Amino acid sequence: LDVGPKQTVQQLSGGMKQKLAIAETVLQEADTLFLDEPTAMLDVDATEDLWNQIKDMWQEQTVLIVEHKVEHIWEHVDRVILMNHHGEIIADDTPQVILHQHEDLLTEYGVWHPKAWDHAPEAELLPNKDITSRFKYESGEVIRGKKTLIQVPELTIGDGEWITITGKNGAGKTTLLESMMQLIKYRGEMSYDGQPLHKINEAAKHMYLVYQNPELQFITNSVYEEIFINFSGESANAETEKLIELLNLEAVRDQHPFELSMGQKRRLSVATALSSRADIILLDEPTFGLDSHNTFNLLNLFQQRVAQGQTIIMVTHDPHIIERYPTRRIELRDHMLC
Template sequence: MNTLTSKTPFLASEGVSVQFFDRDTPVLREMNVEIAKNEAVLLLGPSGSGKSTLLQVLSGIIPRSIEAWFKGTVIRPERVGVMFQDPDAQFCMLTVEDEIAFSLENRLVPRAQMRGIIEQVMRDVRLEVPLTTPIRELSGGLKQRLALACLLALEPEVLFVDEPTAQLDPLNTQLVIEDLRRLKGQKTLVMIEHKLDGVVEWVDRVLLFNATGQLVAQGNPREILRDHAQMIREYGIWQPKLWPVTWDEMLATVKHPLADRLEHQLAVQANSIGATLASDGKLLEQTQSDPHVSKAPILEVREASLRYKNGHVVWQGLNVSVQPGEWVAILGPNGAGKSTFLKLVGGLIEPTKGQVQVKGKTLSRYRTPELYDTVGFVFQNPEHQFIADTVFEEVAFGGKVAGWAQERIEQESVQLLTDFRLLDLRDKNPFTLSQGQKRRLSVAGMLLKRQEVLLLDEPTFGQDAATTAELLQRMQERNEAGTTILMATHDVELVAEYATRVLVIGEGKLLYDGRPHALFQQPDLLQRASLTAPLAYEYQLRRREQAAKDQGGHDSAKHEEPALVGRNSSEQKEGDLRV
């Protein structure tokens, strides 16, 4: 589509090009887009392809609030709302009630009418907290629902949504997507979202971008994902894990291709822990030996508790011992204290009670440079660790502090920039990069010194499939070379494939400490921790339930129950579950 229709469109861009002042090439090139009223549109493309830039152009953020060279025409209705990845970036008040009231004040709603509207929009997004709740006390999922409530209070005609589930656990991801789906047909929705399952089923149209900021295709989701499958794979764009296949179709089809792939994944993951599977997927045996067991743990957390000044207990009585070379994933619901746990073992905060030791030495006895020669930390928000003016200097910083020779610094920094596809940005300011590029830079900068322990807080969130694969490959190489990894994440597929061990934090304590394979066969525990099982394990569960029905209904289902470790079992302890 080269020009807009003769009738004035509801939302559109014509001939829009955008180039940031520190870049040599445009982010968007001659972008022509037209979106109808109440249409739901998904922007799809690799990291750095200009999706967020187009969203900012259509919403008016560019050039009104973000400076850039801009050419073209944009048509939009008067009232629009924008929902960002990080909800904290759009809050300006202290409590839930005041934040929503701020939206109403912008509409000049009389104060006497505010309370009823505030309570209604909170019901609409299932935000069931007291009006006086401080925003800082909300979990990530509740913050996103508050952000959506604030936007609904503005009564926008268009809702722009930029990766709203990037930092959310599986349960809150599902809730936020359901809230957005209910708005379909009531609002015009323009979305960027990497987690396609739950989204492609209901959006009207997909706009597909290439890596150079050009719109290469648009159409209904099924056509785009089918007709451009090769390009989507080449660009490393995430694809739905299940859709358009349904569970009923897969279970009813003998040797469905997807089922074969999932069964292979299960067998590989079971084999990695010395287990074998029966033909129906049951765990037959499991070797308890651990290749990383050592007499000298590299990290120990002893009876650690953390209480905030306001009296809130994050968790208490945590006991964790990590052996050299382990890859430990930290799972749990939003607000459970996963990031806080990493900060604790990284020496950024002190426990209210208990202690942390690294290589047998209490953290309080370490000098800061000495500690960070051993421990590296990648923050959830990449910008929190940027300290240099250029991409190259950001990666090279650790080598300069360590007193490396300039030739070594140059060689190893360039290699990391090449590995993470950042070399052409070496002279750019880190804060001007896209979100995906910032994340790659934050990881690259922490890999230079090859510390013995690497702490990673959501290292893959908001990344396309290609970038995620690259990050994991680099981390796997370091892990195989002996680096111990502790990683907080919501990505259960990643955990199933890479982690050797899982800690589940929730309800103010350690709920689980053991192998990923055993965790994902405990539906009750997963539900308590707001987690979902990887697709292969979900298939395993559904297949057993289907077999139970075929063998005689309820009684057979009860007979099959022990195959799922801990499922609906009164013997399952609420404390640590050691496998």
């Protein structure tokens, strides 16, 4: 944890909070540890470091892990327990036996096994060097107290781009998105189509932010209403139903957003963003906590939207996504946009 001992928990990034929670758990020195997706919000290096530490621990402790990113630990665990959608245990064996005998079920259930990315959608987008700039962020800087959170010498964004924002936990990725939406104070100049941006409502005319915690933006009492509210006219109902189907939310269309699973909440937050028809959609780790089916579905949907001219900007730690799909990659290194 690269922070001072007096740093408040509220000021930590999602990944840093996850590291802190794991540290507290390990320090209890319990005989058995239960870890529920402990690496979901960690960058690649932090994920590898964590598993190396836990592998040393489980020589003397029992560790039970609920994890989507099992490819990182598949070769090291003693047993894999496979459950179906009804919560029933259908297999319990060594990783080698599970992969050899049940690969079709792993794929069917959307489990992130070592061969899962063989079923991912093909990358269809190519970098476009002739993009006209719409959004500009120049000489940008966000400072909290005496600490510089991020520096943005220059950032230009056009139509039909898929941009990934990468960097270590605490690098300032979420801070960058929040500054673009005018949600936090910053220094520098920001504009859209040549018009200065200074207020939240000015940014919201062109951009839509999907938070890392989707609960922060739900405002209605059902999944259907949450999407429907952004549409108007005679086609509103049909367009709402289409997004519900595309995001695999049919079974929960009448449920309250806070009653959903984390994966369903995340898909609903993406659906509300897509229903907004914003020129630029900012997504803070949209695939976190999703199984392979829903992840691949989102990636395919993003490719379609970008091909239609919408711009997708997403924070992600997933190297498979970073290497395959974006038309451009932005990295935050030492709090500087590179």
